[in-house]
Amino acid sequence: EPTITVETSVPFTGHKIDPPSRSVETTPSELLSFFREMSLMRRMEIAADSLYKSKLIRGFCHLYDGQEAVAIGLETSITKKDAIITAYRDHCIYLARGGTLVEAFSELMGRRAGCSKGKGGSMHFYKKDSGFFGGHGIVGAQVPLGCGLAFAQKYLKEGTVTFSLYGDGAANQGQLFEALNISALWDLPAILVCENNHYGMGTAEWRAAKSPAYYKRGDYVPGLKVDGMDVLAVKQAAKFAKEYALKNGPMILEMDTYRYHGHSMSDPGSTYRTRDEISGVRQERDPIERVRKLIFSHELATASELKDIEKEVRKEVDDAIAEAKESPMPDPSELFTNVFVKGFGVEVSRNTCMSFGADRKEVKAILP
């Protein structure tokens, strides 16, 4: 297969490090798979939006459309032995790590076939067997957790790294700096990936951060600013960071990206930013359109072939939703399972320990 060399949209900017080259190598099949996978993610999130509006998804639901290049670019440069941990905007990271649409939609609808058997919900997807450790609901908490994964990788001498994803809102959390300090002291293979979509909920980055140059916020830790709307730039940065982290310890990658949806489903996303801003990003920087143009400029597929891919993707999503809808709700007995690893919990010879339902005399589970 021929190699294609593409320049990234903008140069990388380094902090305490020489940035990698703007020239990124790719192939026709890679570009076509980028197009397909990002379109699938986009379609999944748009479908989740309608499922939410038809009340099939409950509670909180944070959509990733606009940011797809980050998930796909990272995945391209790493293996499933490397680990990823993220916050609550986790559907597409889960998909990128090899999760299935049926498990994703089932989880969103709280069904038995969900990746967390309906017990986690939108914010708590996991796929441990391919290095995805969630899906965390507390802003910033996933960063020390990810540094702990990196600690374990180093402890076990695996030669792998962990990417901890967080938003520009979480970038101001104290625990992030605590974990970064320890990671630097201990040379952990920890890569902090700030997905800067420029708004922490409805607060613009400059209203929450005295310095919104997040790639510089590690002070003594090197950083790289990356166009997070350019999948090839993300790919290059992830490869660069992995090599660096294995030799030297932590690094920060700031991905300049954008979410088209509001923060969550209760946020129309238009009170704190203008419609012009959103449509401007869609026109100028959209990650899927960028790949579409590359495919055209290298004559790798025709417009109608790409339309066909989009149709396939749409059908794949519709089929997955139909299948997920068939999955039953969890069995009521699941209320008490997985509180502890073994059954309801502890090994005791007598039935001394119980889990209680709301009416303790009617619903309780005695430990096996």
Added chain:
Amino acid sequence: KEITVREALNSALDEEMSADPKVFLMGEEVGEYQGAYKISKGLLEKYGPERVLDTPITEAGFAGIGVGAAYYGLRPIVEFMTFNFSMQAIDHIINSAAKSNYMSAGQISVPIVFRGPNGAAAGVGAQHSQCFGAWYAHVPGLKVLTPYSSEDARGLLKAAIRDPDPVVFLENELLYGESFPVSAEALDSSFCLPIGKAKIEREGKDVTITAFSKMVGYALQAADVLSTEGISAEVINLRSIRPLDRATINASVRKTNRLITVEEGFPQHGVGAEICMSVVEESFEYLDAPVERIAGADVPMPYAANLERMAVPQVDDIVRAAKRACYRAVPLAAAA
């Protein structure tokens, strides 16, 4: 043979680190300083800096790193210099550690131990002197252990380290230097105590006294005093306050028909409240007297020695409550 609680904890750490290379210890001053309370003495020299890690004074950061390492399959022991500082990290204990196995439907287990001294200390004021037993025992997904004697300390810490779930292990600074007799069995490296089982420290027939950690010693002293007055008290050392050994507590109450709960923590929504409720639910018709609760005073811990003494349970408080329960005394209000 007698050993101190400190020696018991140190030997338990040593044996479990020796048995399983995935076990490591991290926390403030656990390495070169040999532990703020010398619990980790000698471990850095024996296991090296890869397995005995001095951390900065940043609890949220290092507790989170510990939980992440447990997600990956290591078995971290995170030492808090005291549990007062665990408040800086309580989000990782509750939201990151206790809930992950449930939220992931069993994919992400969290075999971690959070340990350190807990409870009322001496003369250190309100921010460094309080019991977090009830706080952590409130949370499903955690196991909360409260050793009293050297045997408890060894057997429960070894059980905690081997356990696949997150364990909050509440030691007591004032017990570290106390010596207790230990059996040959308890000194064996295979020794382990079951999690979730209480121990009847002293059998009795007139009144049940439940206690954990340092208060077990006070309850035993109170039982001595009561026996001189013809009251036979049964003392239950809870050992584990989550899971709670409801069967042992209720069986004892069904025998003695009277219950005194003792704890150092604040009274409201405390461990005693849960024990009382359990007895009301399961053994109400066996009660011959109102359940009595001895707990810390409902105030932040004062500094002055006389006030501090009034703020934590004393042996006399337990004796008095037991006498009321046995109708050997009348409540002050009724007497007036």
